[in-house]
Amino acid sequence: MKLLGILLFLLVGCGESPFLNDEGELRSVQAVESELYLKDSEVSINTFWQEGPYVFDESKILIILQGSNGTTYREEISFKVKLWMPGMGHGSFPVTLEKIADGVFLASEVFFTMPGYWDIHFQVFDGEALKEEVKWGLEL
């Protein structure tokens, strides 16, 4: 019985523990604006959080594509957004893209399913083939 008590004590006394001391910090996320550039298509991508970024809840991103002349991109483009968590090796439910106006898109159903580092991939397709992409990294 003494041996059991000593072993239990050693276990409890083994350094700091988020459980026993209720340490750890609450996660907080920050809205981020960023400019990204698709080199081959000569398109700048400007992103603005309409909602979020949230972990677990739905986020929405307003995406404005700018051509090389500084105006919104007016040409036809096969554009997709993909969410990927490289450290975990999985993505998230596919994003819905809605065209608001020429070169202006609203990405909804953006679900970050866990905290951590995410890559938002902005992809341009030529038919079924991926033509080019640029990644926007976020730590949530």
Place this chain on the structure above:
Amino acid sequence: MGTRALIILAFLFSGRAYAGACCGAVGAGLSSMILGDFKSVYNFSYTNTGVSHDAMASGDILRRSGDTQEVFEGLVFSGAHLVSTYWQLGVNIPIRLNTFNSNTTSESSIGIGDISAQVTYEFLPELSYSAWKPKGFLYFSQTLPTGGSVYESKKPLATDAVGRGFYRSAAGVVFVKVVGEYDFLGSLEASYEIKRSFDSTVLNKSFNSKELSSTSISVTPGFGASSVISFGYSPKNIGFRFGSSINYRYRSGRKIEFKNEVSHAFSMGLLNLGLNMSYIHELTSFNLSFIDDSFFGTAKNMALAKTIGLSVSQFIDL
């Protein structure tokens, strides 16, 4: 001869729900096996796992906001049967209910998880009294991807990922020793999950369309390892056992192959603490357990949870 302790030890390793809809089990631990002198054992358990922290790839551990609730419940039936003096066969059938609630989102799914079968050989039987020599078991288990994985998920928060999604083969060794009112157990396991291709809906939705299309990806989870150290105390004549266990699990990072690129995820690791209490009446045991993934503050790249388990085990004598 420490029969009660061995009854309880069999429960400890009969499966639990694992945190993380994305990732399922990081090492399945030990399947149910007969550790004492019985013909069969049947176990029915319920576990409730609530995610409380997230361990980053850096090893930093952060507490989850109280606004969200991610809960995994498991109902598991497991059984083992002695087919000859030293050989036994076992099976593990889980049902999993995943629930997620936040301020604005609510989602839940239920389904059959990954079913596993196991063959065990007692290579170190206790044929005569020894003060120090333990019983030893070797086992091999095979898990089938009967539960859906995160790569097949069709829900935004992936609660329908009730399994890992891979064929998993594992081999391990278990040593058990009962000394008077005390029992001790140690185990080691190595596992491998083979490469599998998915038509994943997580990557592709047609532009301006709510219809999901799929993209083929290949995922290779790779190797894993786990170990358990457990000890318990069964005071004489009261029918109770009080125990504690320390569990370590490791899994290598997944390799994901898309059409045009290859991505490598980080490895995962966890050291957790388990406490349990059992009551035995004849050949039936009632068990209560608690597992805390965040107790030691040692984890990497995974969600951490607290698990409560209740189970009933019925043993059949030889």
